[in-house]
Amino acid sequence: MLNGLSLYAMNIEHRHGGRDALGYLVSNHLIRKAAFEAVQDSAEITLLADSVISSVNTTDDAAHLTLADGSRITAQLLVAADSRFSETRRAIGISASMHDFGRVMMVCVMEHEVPHQHVAWEWFDYGRTLALLPMNGMRASVVVTMSAPEIEALMQMTETDFNRAIEQHFQHRLGAMRLRSTRHAYPLVTVYPDRFVARRFALIGDAAVGMHPVTAHGFNFGLRGADKLAAEIMEA
Ligand SMILES: Cc1cc2nc3c(=O)[nH]c(=O)nc-3n(C[C@H](O)[C@H](O)[C@H](O)COP(=O)(O)OP(=O)(O)OC[C@H]3O[C@@H](n4cnc5c(N)ncnc54)[C@H](O)[C@@H]3O)c2cc1C
The missing domain is CATH 3.50.50.60 (FAD/NAD(P)-binding domain)
Incomplete structure (x- = not known):
């Protein structure tokens, strides 16, 4: 966990808790696929998908x-x-009570040059929050939270400009980065009924x-x- 420009990071390791792993990262599409397979053949469930x-x-x-x-x-x-x-x-x-943070999260998959060593990052930087969730190989799920206009600009950038912008946001800690998926934006709104x-x-x-x-x-x-x-x- 990184804080602004500080070189100190908060490290949370599974070894501290005496466990094999802190948790597991599973891609959402695999969870959805497993959930679908679990219900599709059930005689008690009728799926009306569309x-x-x-x-x-x-x-x-x-x-x-x-x-x-x-x-x-x-x-x-x-x-x-x-x-x-x-x-x-x-x-x-x-x-329901809703809180609109006026910020948007952008999610995508990126390939990178420097190995992530299977460490998940949460980086509370000035004006933006960055997260890196390791995937198998030299790829990671990248989550960037910024103001709505800043995310809109990232969404509209050419792939080359986007790659350079994300490398810069991560201060080149992962070397060269390349977009490997579509980009998705989620407005940051919390809701409690x-x-x-x-x-x-x-x-x-x-x-x-x-x-x-x-x-x-x-x-x-x-x-x-x-x-x-x-x-x-x-x-x-
Ligand atoms: C960027 C991001 C990262 C996240 N990361 C994590 C994580 O690491 N771990 C974690 O546990 N959670 C995470 N979450 C939260 C997680 O995605 C949600 O909690 C989860 O998807 C909620 O599931 P849900 O089925 O309740 O709602 P949703 O996933 O929002 O699904 C609602 C469904 O209802 C359908 N629907 C809506 N209206 C109608 C209608 N009128 N008629 C028929 N269908 C309708 C929609 O099409 C949709 O398919 C993350 C969320 C975001 C945005």
């Missing part, structure tokens, strides 16, 4: 959904996991707690929420 919800309402006995194609679904419980900007949460009437449940309705995932991505725990926390809700349903 559907969009157009309206919802609940009564004491049931939740009613209408999809964009006009079809209707009735269920005993509606669980919404439709992102931190959940439209379903809004439609049910649950209010006033309630997690309503009549025949529950929130999980980011719809329940949209935390700051610097914690790198939103997905993990979402899994905990799903597990907790399942236990509550079994008990009920």
Whole structure:
């Protein structure tokens, strides 16, 4: 963990905790693939992948959904996991506090000249935060957090200019760097609803707690929420 221009870094090592590893970095597309494979053949789960919800309402006995194609679904419980900007949460009437940091995170994969030694970096620099999450080989996931106009400029740059700009942001610690993926930008907004449940309705995932991505725990926390809700349903 690096702080501004300081040459001192906070090192957190698995050896301190007597463990094999502090944790594991798993690419999101592999998690999504595994989740899909886990449900696609289940007789108890019907996947409606290309559907969009157009309206919802609940009564004491049931939740009613209408999809964009006009079809209707009735269920005993509606669980919404439709992102931190959940439209379903809004439609049910649950209010939420949002904090817009006025900053945007840009994520991409880059190849670099100097080995990362499988160390993850979090660098709280002046005016920007940089993160480097090691991947196999000489590649890493790079996360840059800056103001919206600065990120917009990075998104629009030619690949050559982009490579030079990122090398400079990392102060050439990784040598020459080359973009190896598309660039993705996420506005930094945290969200916390006033309630997690309503009549025949529950929130999980980011719809329940949209935390700051610097914690790198939103997905993990979402899994905990799903597990907790399942236990509550079994008990009920
Ligand atoms: C840059 C970045 C880095 C992160 N790094 C980490 C990390 O290292 N570790 C970690 O644990 N977490 C991390 N997170 C957080 C993690 O990505 C989220 O917590 C997680 O994706 C939340 O999952 P979710 O399913 O609740 O919501 P989402 O992933 O937002 O998915 C919501 C889904 O609902 C769909 N949807 C929305 N509205 C509708 C509608 N009306 N009808 C039908 N479908 C709809 C959307 O299309 C989408 O597929 C990171 C987040 C960011 C932005």
